[in-house]
Amino acid sequence: MDSMSQFGSLDKQQMGLLLEKAKESTLSKGAYFSEAGKIARQVGFLSAGIIRFFYHDDNGQEVTSYFMAERNFFVDLNSFNNQVPSSGYIQAVTDCKLIVFSQRDWQGLSTTIDGWDKIVQQIISKAMLEKIDKINPLLSADATTRYTTFLAQYPILTNRIPLSYLASYLGITQSSLSRIRKKIR
Amino acid sequence: MDSMSQFGSLDKQQMGLLLEKAKESTLSKGAYFSEAGKIARQVGFLSAGIIRFFYHDDNGQEVTSYFMAERNFFVDLNSFNNQVPSSGYIQAVTDCKLIVFSQRDWQGLSTTIDGWDKIVQQIISKAMLEKIDKINPLLSADATTRYTTFLAQYPILTNRIPLSYLASYLGITQSSLSRIRKKIR
């Protein structure tokens, strides 16, 4: 639970208010934190493990839109904010340890912790900018560059995630990725 | 200036406070709203015209990361929030009419308008989600699909932006895009 201590800008008392609402939980490999069609009612903090966001494209193929490693907050933002059904899934890629906040509690912090909204805004902006900065360069790169870029960005994840997930994240076929990996090494 | 009236959640008085700080301005085609290396000190609202965000990749090539049409707020978020030099450019693709807020004024609204932070959070989340939802599907699509997807998403922009900008946005070469366009029509 002290993995959340890196959470800046909060003093001891505020941190106490936050932790009061935190519930520890686990997700085993393959299990879902949120699912398409359901409404997101929880915010998670990943203290151990790897999760991925994915959705089904028009052809019904799974497309991984993001990987996330330890020490990050996550939520299906659109569904959570607007209380509409999710269009995608959040799934544990490995066994995970989580800290979970209910929607009611999370939003309640807005009134109990001074400046909470601004803090949340910072967390969200930072997370989304990170994602955008990671995806943008992929688009204009060829498959090999995509893979090497990924290796540089996520050294931690290499060999901890199935090839098929990674391929769909990079926008390449699994076989191409396999060949590229062979060529690189 | 009433193009901002679509701005939800504000009553008349709050809207007044906001408009007090607004300054009208223009950008002519090709001019920059913010530039790499400089620190963003303004938030803009695009009332007429088209802008694009772009940066230089490792090979020095211009890469368009986003197009934006009328009736949207824009800012170089990372630079503005953290007062660090921008890594990219915001440029007028056509002649533009803008409404501009200085950083001081914009942030001051946090104390004068009740719930301002939350409103800003909503705007930012919405904008970034939109961008993410637009870019994500491009990655796993072939060039033709990228183009047709773009046409569906931005019918307004077709034929108002140079081919080279669009090609770099879609992650295809200009000649490929030209051939695809020919094939489609």
Added chain:
DNA sequence: TTCACTTTTTGCCAAATGGCAAATGGTTTC
């Protein structure tokens, strides 16, 4: 209209990637 300049299209060929199916390798369960 003509010239100079920029943008877009086209031709030619090489290189990269995809599609599909079979083979190989790994892991789990009994």
Added chain:
DNA sequence: GAAACCATTTGCCATTTGGCAAAAAGTGAA
């Protein structure tokens, strides 16, 4: 260890896309 199951690699070939340079089309100024 054997069987069943899942993940990864490989072969073969068709298709797509890129690279480069020249041609064509479009634009604006004198």
